[in-house]
Amino acid sequence: MTATARTASPARTSRPVRARALALAGAAVVLGAALSACGASAADDDEPEHRAFDLPGASLTVDSDDSALEIVASDEQPEGEIAVTRWFQGTVAIGSDPKVTWSMDGDRLVLREKCSGVVADCSAKHRIVVPRGVAVTVESDDGSVRAEGFRDALAVRTKDGSVRVTDTSGPLELRSGDGSVRAEVSSPTVRARSGDGSLHLVLTAVPDRVESRSGDGSTTIELPRGSYRVDSSTGDGAEDVTVPRDDSSSHEVTARTGDGKLTVRTAN
Structure with a gap:
């Protein structure tokens, strides 16, 4: 019996494999862009947010997890109120969008930053102006x-x-x-x-x-x-x-x- 020679068929890439490859390539581009943009600075925020919070008494606790803080006592600040200015810059290559939150719980101002994922790079700063006659305690994790x-x-x-x-x-x-x-x-x-x-x-x-x-x-x-x-x-x-x-x-x-x-x- 004479053997019949077979010509090997060209290898085929299945659609799922090709899709994964494209996704990985896209992720690599995103990661590369994120890495090149590392070094977020709150100072680059040209449109900071402003908000006033009621202060019920003569004491204030500032509870911050990750932010630079500037705290000023001023005669010009009205009694019973604090003024807060917030700067924020942040990027996350893969993951949830970064964000910052602020809230008042009694006499405690709570400042939080959510910035997690692949190549997460965030920076926050808060300026807090309090009226004279207010005792202040600052509790900061990082900043x-x-x-x-x-x-x-x-x-x-x-x-x-x-x-x-x-x-x-x-x-x-x-x-x-x-x-x-x-x-x-x-x-x-x-x-x-x-x-x-x-x-x-x-x-x-x-x-x-x-x-x-x-x-x-x-x-x-x-x-x-x-x-x-x-x-x-x-x-x-x-x-x-x-x-x-x-x-x-x-x-x-x-x-x-x-x-x-x-x-x-x-x-x-």
Whole structure:
């Protein structure tokens, strides 16, 4: 029997396989475009949103999960109301559209960002103006916090982000898990803590009490001329205390660093 030679037929690509290939190619284009556009900045939002919220009492808590915050106390802000401005930029290559929400729950302003998926890149910023006479507490998961103009109690706690406070004379508490802390204030009492980051306090009026603690980072405390009861220590770093010391002084300074230089000096 003579064998009959067969010519192999050209390979065929099934429609489902071809569709998947096209989908993958499209996804690659989207991902490439998203990657090239990474680095969203809220500052690029040319049309920020504005909203006023009623404030029922003399205290406000700002609860933010992922946003840069700027908080200002102003005589021009009407009593019983806060004004919020929001900037937002965000892209998600594959997934739900990004968005931000804001709401008021009693005396708590809740700010949330939803930005998840493949190559998610979002950036939010809020500016919050409060009337004088309002004590403010900030609870932030991620984002820098800046505050100014407070005559009443101010507490700022952020897990990840720097903290900056200026032009403030009320009792002050500052805490950052990962980020630098800096304040230039005339507050009678200041409590500041940084888990990982430098800490710099400049007091423009003689304080009653200053307490600072830094886990990993340098600490500098600048004080007006005067005598102070100083209790300082550092685990691993130089210690330079040059303010006049008086163990009977009513002005107390306690400073601790785990790893970093500690400086307590008279302000120039």
